Every structure is written in C-alpha cells, then in structure tokens.
Amino acid sequence: MLLITLPSLTLDNDINVLIISSVKAGKAAPLATYFDKQIELKIDALQVDYTTVSARQAELILGTFFRKYPPYRFEYIYKGGSGNLLYRTGSYYTGEDHYQVYVLMHRRADKRVVIHSLQFRKA
Numbered sequence: 001m002l003l004i005t006l007p008s009l010t011l012d013n014d015i016n017v018l019i020i021s022s023v024k025a026g027k028a029a030p031l032a033t034y035f036d037k038q039i040e041l042k043i044d045a046l047q048v049d050y051t052t053v054s055a056r057q058a059e060l061i062l063g064t065f066f067r068k069y070p071p072y073r074f075e076y077i078y079k080g081g082s083g084n085l086l087y088r089t090g091s092y093y094t095g096e097d098h099y100q101v102y103v104l105m106h107r108r109a110d111k112r113v114v115i116h117s118l119q120f121r122k123a
Helices: 002-025 028-032 055-068
Strands: 035-043 048-054 073-082 085-093 098-107 113-122
Touching: 002 028, 002 073, 002 085, 002 098, 028 055, 035 055, 048 055, 055 113
Parallel strands: 035 113
Antiparallel strands: 035 048, 073 085, 085 098, 098 113
16 A cells, blocks of 8 residues: 555655745746646736636746746745645745745646646735
8 A cells, every 4th residue: 555655645745846946946947847738827916817828828927927026935835635636825925025826736647747727826
C-alpha cells in the first residue's frame, strides 16, 4: 500500500514546489507547463476575468502581471484536496500590494496534475 501512495505524493509535492518557485521568482513559463489546455484566469490588478482562456494566453497574461507587479514575497496559506481535486491558497506580496492567490488543480486519468484555475485577488 505504501508504494502505491508514494508516487501521488511525489506528484503533489512536485507541483507545490513548482508553484512556489515560479511565483516567488515571478516566472510564468515554468508554471504554464502545468496549465490545462484551457484555464480560468482572474487577475484583479490587470482587470482580467476569463472563465476560459488558452494556456498560452494565460502564460502571456501572467507574465505581464509578474513584470508589472514583481514578487516581494509569496507563501502558501492552505493546501487541501479531495479525490482528484487539489487546491492551494497563498499570499502574494509586491512592494506595495497584497494579493490572495487561489490555485485549483485536478489529477487527470494519466495521474498528471494540471492547473485548472488561477486567481490573484487584491487583498
């Protein structure tokens, strides 16, 4: 039983490390490799509110956000999940602003974890 659960823990840990490192560094490209083909993207600072946007467009928009509002600090607040759904909340700080970050992910049938929704909400 232990051997069956370890791979999924590794996958979950990989995505956690990637999210933290990408957001802390203000790098959209590494994070975008885990975007689903279409994602929900909401970024208050850019007045972006898409229920569906392509992964490529989301990457470009997120890159713009990081350039305009470079990270000062990012930290996870809460990690949870149920079944194939995983979610994370965090706090993103720029020099002057603070955003609540919401990430909703799902584990596909092939066990790959993909980001389905990404939100940066002004706190």
